[in-house]
Each structure stands twice: as structure tokens, then as C-alpha cells.
Amino acid sequence: MTEPAxxxxxxxxxPAIRHGLVELFRSQGYALEVAEDGHAALARLACAQFDLVLLDIMLPGVDGLGVLRQTRARGDLVPVLVLTARGAEADIVxxxxxxxxxxxxxxxxxxELLARARGLLRRARPAPASPSFRVGDALVDLARLTxxxxxGQLELTAREGLILDFLRARPGVxxxxxxxxxxxxxxxxGTVRTRTVDVHILQLRGKLRQLPGGDDWIGTVRGRGYRWDAR
Known part of the structure; x- marks a missing residue:
């Protein structure tokens, strides 16, 4: 039995960008729906399930950030790939x-766009290796993303939870x-040109600073990447 697209x-x-995106992803065999503004996007997300959302930030009515916040507030973890003309790191963050x-x-x-979309589709509903773990007095709950x-308490995004889980499984490496x-x-x-890893780590470290000892959880390995240093 063939799996649904x-x-x-x-x-x-x-309109021109929207039409181009529709033609591109339709040619790859995906099932598509379209929303022209934030209100229409929220309405579709409330009544249907999607495997991926391509979301422009600059939208009339409710902008892309508003759509994101309201979607996540409902507990919807659908993967979202943001499309933005803004190059400033603050806007990306x-x-x-x-x-x-x-x-x-x-x-x-x-x-590049298709590679990013395929990557998120492959990781659409990832399951963490462990539902929760402790670091000192802190409890990391990957199911609740807290x-x-x-x-104190802080909230994680789904991607931040996956990063923590992946690094923790390789302590000191x-x-x-x-x-x-x-x-x-x-x-x-893995050589696709993107700074998304560094930006996500920057955001995650900013959150971890809220908890005692959180600065020490993720170390930087010069010339290589990152390492789990929490004890």
C-alpha cells in the first residue's frame, strides 16, 4: 500500500513567490494547501494536520511570528520552515x-529549499531517546519540553529538546x-550552507543561563562544534 504524500x-x-513554491513542491509529489495571510494560515492549521509548513514572516493581518506563537501555544509541533527576506540575526533568532x-x-x-524541507519532513515527529533525565537538581522533560x-522552569522548542538529547547521549564527545x-x-x-545550528545553540544557551549551572551544559569545541559538558 502506497503511503500518502x-x-x-x-x-x-x-503571488509570484507563492505560485513558484506551489509549482516546485507539486512537481516533487507533495500534497499542498495554500494560505495568503496569517489569519487563513491559522484557520487551516486549526482544522487540518500538516507534515510541514512553509511560512513567510512578513504577512498581512497576523504576521509569521504571530502564526508561530499561536500554533505552538496550541501544542501543535508541526515542523515549520520560515521564509524571510530579513537577514539580520535578531530577526532569525x-x-x-x-x-x-x-x-x-x-x-x-x-x-537548498528542497533539502531543508526534506530534512524537516524526515524529522517531522521525532521521538526522544529518553523521555526525561536529570542534571543535578534540574529535570529535563523531553515529552513536555520543559x-x-x-x-524555576523554562520551556524548550521541539528542536532544542532534540539537540539536548543528542548531545547528552555523547557526553564529552x-x-x-x-x-x-x-x-x-x-x-x-551535512555540508548544506546554513547557520541554523549555531543560531539554535545560541538560543538554547540563552535559556540554560536561567538555571543554576546551565552555562556549563553545552561546551564549544574549537574547530569542530559542540559538546555535552553537564555533570
Whole structure:
């Protein structure tokens, strides 16, 4: 029995770009739905399940960040690939912090966009190796995507939970960005040009600073990548 084609929701207000995305992903055999603004996107996400969302940030009505925040607040962990013309790191970080899994900046190449989409589709519903673990007094709950400790709690994105789980399973071992791209993001080619790993780690470290000793959880291995240093 043939598996159904992955369902993708394309949220883009510019007709030319929207048409191009529809033609591109339809040619790859995906099932598509389209939303032209944030309100339409939220309506579709509320009544149907998708395997991936391609989401423009600059939208009329509710912008892309608003769509992301409301979607995640409902507990929907559908993978979201943000499309943005903004190249500033602060804007990219804002998208990831709102719950995006990855991003591409316009103008983007067709091969790069398809590679990012396939990677997220392969990791659409990842299951953590362990549902929870402790680091000192802190409890990391990968099912609820929270870290709690006496006197505090913080929330993780699904991608941040996967990063923590992957690094923790390799204590003291330097993990390259390429390994993270293939094993956590699901890309076939870990050499794809993207800073998404570094930006996600930056965001995750910022959250971990809220808890005692959190600065020591993720170390940097010069010239290689990152390492789990928590004890």
C-alpha cells in the first residue's frame, strides 16, 4: 500500500513567490494547501494536520511570528520552515524563539529549499531517546519540553529538546555541526550552507543561563562544534 504524500501548507502573501513554491513542491509529489495571510494560515492549521509548513514572516493581518506563537501555544509541533527576506540575526533568532525549526532567507536556491524541507519532513515527529533525565537538581522533560529546578522552569522548542538529547547521549564527545544537521535536522548532506545550528545553540544557551549551572551544559569545541559538558 502506497503511503500518502506529505501534506505541506504554504503561507506566502506574494503571488509570484507563492505560485513558484506551489509549482516546485507539486512537481516533487507533495500534497499542498495554500494560505495568503496569517489569519487563513491559522484557520487551516486549526482544522487540518500538516507534515510541514512553509511560512513567510512578513504577512498581512497576523504576521509569521504571530502564526508561530499561536500554533505552538496550541501544542501543535508541526515542523515549520520560515521564509524571510530579513537577514539580520535578531530577526532569525526571533523566528526560532517563536518555534520555527529552520529558516531560509530570500532569495533562496531551489536545491537548498528542497533539502531543508526534506530534512524537516524526515524529522517531522521525532521521538526522544529518553523521555526525561536529570542534571543535578534540574529535570529535563523531553515529552513536555520543559526544564524544571527548585524555584524555576523554562520551556524548550521541539528542536532544542532534540539537540539536548543528542548531545547528552555523547557526553564529552565533540559533535560537529554536520553531524547535528544530519542526525537532528535530518539532512542527507551535512555540508548544506546554513547557520541554523549555531543560531539554535545560541538560543538554547540563552535559556540554560536561567538555571543554576546551565552555562556549563553545552561546551564549544574549537574547530569542530559542540559538546555535552553537564555533570
Amino acid at each position: 506529505p501534506r505541506i501548507l504554504i503561507v506566502e502573501d506574494e 526571533a523566528g526560532l524563539d517563536a518555534g520555527a525549526d529552520d529558516y531560509v532567507t530570500k532569495p533562496f536556491g531551489i536545491r 526544564i524544571t529546578w527548585p524555584g 565533540g559533535v560537529t555541526r554536520e553531524e547535528l544537521l544530519t542526525q537532528v535536522w535530518g539532512y542527507h548532506d
